[in-house]
Amino acid sequence: MRFELLKTDPNTRARRGRLHTSRGVIETPVFMPVGTLGTVKGMTPEQVRDLGAEIILANAYHLFLRPGHRLIEKLGGLHKFMGWDGPILTDSGGYQVFSLGDLRRIDDEGVSFRSHLDGSAQYLTPESAVDIQRALGSDIMMVLDDCLAYPATQQKAAQSMRRSMDWAARSRAHLDKQPPREQAMFGIAQGSVFPGLRRESIERLEQIGFDGYAIGGLGVGEPIPMMYDMVESMDGIMQVDRPRYLMGVGTPVDLVQAVARGVDMFDCVMPTRHARNGHLFTTEGHIVIRHARFREDPDPIDASCGCPVCAKYSRAYLRHLFQAREILSSVLNTIHNLFFYLDTMRKIRHFIESERFSELLA
């Protein structure tokens, strides 16, 4: 995998780049739709591709629990299994360290989980997370990290970050022992909201050496300006010739703001989950499609949107589908929201190319 930096915005830290993988070229900044269980919920891979997605994300922890990474490996790997031939980035399960708070215990060796599916005891180590992702055959794997909840004391954040860095080193070493393959590995910086810890984290990751660098542990409840500050504080110290990935973020505004601070890659459940919950993104902000005011509204979600849903369906119809809990509601809403996100990224790339990116910040 190779990252090509095409252009840097003269007024901000925004970067226009290109990520070359064996399964295709990814134009950055990029948004990766989330397909945790080997599916972008409600979408066929064809639909995801037609919306313009160039890479999707899946989750090693979830696929390890069900149906099992060995099964997927046996059936030819995740791409073949799910019918997506573009690049896939797999998250390691580090986020589940955060989100499954009550169901897990961390020690220096790894994380023990109580499976959220059947309560069974499961154990994940940096090494096993690498093995799982090798079996899945993703194009980019993430190291297992300790995604810390907010707020945390500086002492706790330091301890957690250093553990993540040890795990990152172990992940790297474990991967390097195995036969080389076209599979990149990204390290993940932690350090909560403490710039000093963030800096130390980046430095340690770069000493180890990864194909890309992720910023983890943000978007977990800290004030949004603080999140931007953290990203900004890391921009100057991150290697310029490697992709930078802000994990799990965020709102459309977050994407623009983070790009302005030097971020190249994003993923977030927001467009897909919000779609299923009736929260639709528009250029004028968002609408909640269930609201009574759309009952007889013949207009599309967003008149200026170029998505296939806005080309054809009224808010009244989409509201009806949502109220009736029809499956098509999730499908159409997801198409719209994903298009909105992917289109936002197209705009961002275009505006960087034409040196007008600052206009998006206004």
Add this chain to the structure above:
RNA sequence: GGACAGGUGGCGGAGUGGUUAAACGCACCAGACUGUAAAUCUGGCGCUCCAUGCGAGCUACGGAGGUUCGAAUCCUCCCCUGUCCA
């Protein structure tokens, strides 16, 4: 015509003398959601008012009377619905 059963808030359905403006479900209204335990979760849901609270007033359990300190709950009559027998 007769015998049973029953009429509760938009709907279904608890409740059979007081803490019941009335459980629960549905419907409806609104909020939340940022590397997906999420097509999920939370709140509101008779009316009016101060719009702060385990606040004040009003109306309400088919209708009209009655018993009682107190009734959706007990009594009387009436109206209506369902099933069965003529």
